[in-house]
Amino acid sequence: MARLSDLKLKYRLYMQAYPYRHIDWRPGVQLRKFLRESKIAVVTSAAFYSAEQRPFDPSVRRGDYSYREIPEDTALETLRIGHKSDAFDHTGIERDKNLALPLDQLRELRQGGLIGEVAKRHYSFMGSITAPARLVNVTAPEIARKLAEDEVDAVLLTPV
Amino acid sequence: MCHQSVGLVQSVIEKSGIPTASVTLLREVTERVQPPRALAVERPLGYPLGEPGNAAFQKSIIIAALKLVLRPVDEPLILDFEGPSGAC
Numbered sequence: 001m002a003r004l005s006d007l008k009l010k011y012r013l014y015m016q017a018y019p020y021r022h023i024d025w026r027p028g029v030q031l032r033k034f035l036r037e038s039k040i041a042v043v044t045s046a047a048f049y050s051a052e053q054r055p056f057d058p059s060v061r062r063g064d065y066s067y068r069e070i071p072e073d074t075a076l077e078t079l080r081i082g083h084k085s086d087a088f089d090h091t092g093i094e095r096d097k098n099l100a101l102p103l104d105q106l107r108e109l110r111q112g113g114l115i116g117e118v119a120k121r122h123y124s125f126m127g128s129i130t131a132p133a134r135l136v137n138v139t140a141p142e143i144a145r146k147l148a149e150d151e152v153d154a155v156l157l158t159p160v
Numbered sequence: 161m162c163h164q165s166v167g168l169v170q171s172v173i174e175k176s177g178i179p180t181a182s183v184t185l186l187r188e189v190t191e192r193v194q195p196p197r198a199l200a201v202e203r204p205l206g207y208p209l210g211e212p213g214n215a216a217f218q219k220s221i222i223i224a225a226l227k228l229v230l231r232p233v234d235e236p237l238i239l240d241f242e243g244p245s246g247a248c
Binding site: 115 | 169223225229230233234
């Protein structure tokens with residue numbers, strides 16, 4: 001577990017004073033079937049993108065709020081990483097992208113019968129966003145709409 | 161700021177009607193962003209699903225997080241990852 005007090009000074013001061021937002025999602029929704037019958041998608045803030053996609057733009061003031069679709073059959077080693085933050089150690093996700101976007105592990109869980117299906121589309125964005133209005137009002141609703149289109153039953157989200 | 165970004169996207173998806181669970185590596189931030197369900201994992205920033213190349217560890221975190229969506233939530237839920245578990 002990381003702690004704010006462990007972060008580099010510039011991040012620590014900023015993140016301790018930052019006015020964190022939250023969204024009232026209540027009432028929550030519950031998965032009404034077994035995981036072994038459920039279609040699962042992943043959303044990660046690891047800023048993965050493919051060679052054919054536009055890279056994330058670190059120059060966008062207060063954070064690039066765009067996202068990339070990652071198809072289920074993507075070979076993870078072909079993905080690039082566009083994360084600008086030096087607040088975390090990148091070497092883990094450079095070695096193994098399953099650490100944040102576990103497509104190989106989801107396929108194995110499906111083969112083992114622990115989950116029903118791996119969704120055909122997953123989503124990646126760059127988490128370093130300090131002004132999240134467009135993330136909340138544009139990006140997240142688009143992702144939610146696509147998840148519904150794909151009849152996803154449950155979503156796993158991974159920050160880095 | 162990844163933990164705020166993920167928590168906000170998670171909250172929007174949950175509100176749209178799809179159950180969600182996230183991993184958190186920074187409980188202090190997740191407590192303030194208050195997404196529906198989070199699994200607190202004792203790993204450093206950048207390592208949400210454990211260790212690179214350790215498929216068994218990664219899968220045990222994935223399953224523990226996904227089990228959270230079986231729970232109804234009225235208040236934000238943060239549970240500690242207790243290590244590899246049995247069948248789900």
